[in-house]
Amino acid sequence: MRKNSDERWPEILDVAGTMFAERGYSATSLQNIADELGILKGSLYYYIRSKDDLLYEVIRSVYWEGVANFRRLSTGDGTAAERLFAAVVGHVKYLTDNLIQTTVFLHEFERLSPARRRELSTLAYDELVRDLVVEGQAEGSFRGDVDASLVALAILGAANWVYRWYQDSGPSDGAQIGEVFADLFISGLAPRPQD
Amino acid sequence: MRKNSDERWPEILDVAGTMFAERGYSATSLQNIADELGILKGSLYYYIRSKDDLLYEVIRSVYWEGVANFRRLSTGDGTAAERLFAAVVGHVKYLTDNLIQTTVFLHEFERLSPARRRELSTLAYDELVRDLVVEGQAEGSFRGDVDASLVALAILGAANWVYRWYQDSGPSDGAQIGEVFADLFISGLAPRPQD
DNA sequence: CCTACCGATCGGTAGG
């Protein structure tokens, strides 16, 4: 069954993403992907120039959409606490709504070529969260006795780790998980009486 | 240069662990490991029966020692809050003190054969943390309006994620990171006025 | 641990 390129390319990205998420990038051969698509392995080279291209393309859109989503939520109206809440909820929801691609991004990022790793730096997220924490500390809504960078890494660790255990079958969905996590961190960041 | 088995075996585990942590299990060939050791690939089969054996042996000891460490800290004397603090600090310190093996455990766990994955279930950690949260809620030192399992996953996410960004060159060491994280979560779990 | 290999599969490319 011949398909035109407009139909096939998203299908390739979908199949490759699913297999990379399940077996890992290095353990997935182009033959595996071609078999799943019902085409010959060599035919994949009409769409890509190398296996690394395929990993890059799977990660690229989920990365840029995710950063844009996070930036929009973290730079809106409201206090830093309100924006941190919205950003954490939105980030976890984005992750669970795009679980396969996010899993590939978070688990296989280091398999990208060095040049592509620099392009899609994970530091973007770290900085957005850290800036929110710094703002909240300046506002006085967050305690000032903790290092904002470490707090940002704690928040992103808890949120990103969701890809390791989340199941669509429940009991909680992404938004619910995000709300619990955001509330926990914002409570933990509340200014203390002795400050 | 022939070495006896007592010297060579830990050397094999060290080299394999380092390469699995850096390149990933699937992207590391037995030839890579043999080259680094200065022996022939086929000679590795004097020590192992399969490549999976090597991954298992790298993960096994760091897993069981880590669980024992965590259990000792979480079931000692003191309140649930005190033990959660000690367990988080000890867990992060254990992770950074054994960064290579812990990275292999946390990143390559899914590459183990299904039987071995069942043997080294990551649920052990989840349950230990959840039990601490439940105890703290029963004691009244933790708020009761959050799901203990979700809180446990947030704590383990933040703590385990450390393997993704920790650097021995600083600025914080494992114990310092653990103290900030533990304090943040324990503050976040403090009973609220309206409860 | 080495020598001497195996069945199969790897990522990638040839001409048409």
Added chain:
DNA sequence: CCTACCGATCGGTAGG
């Protein structure tokens, strides 16, 4: 010149 592949094979490597 292009799109959308094919059958066959390249040099090397996989686990055993």
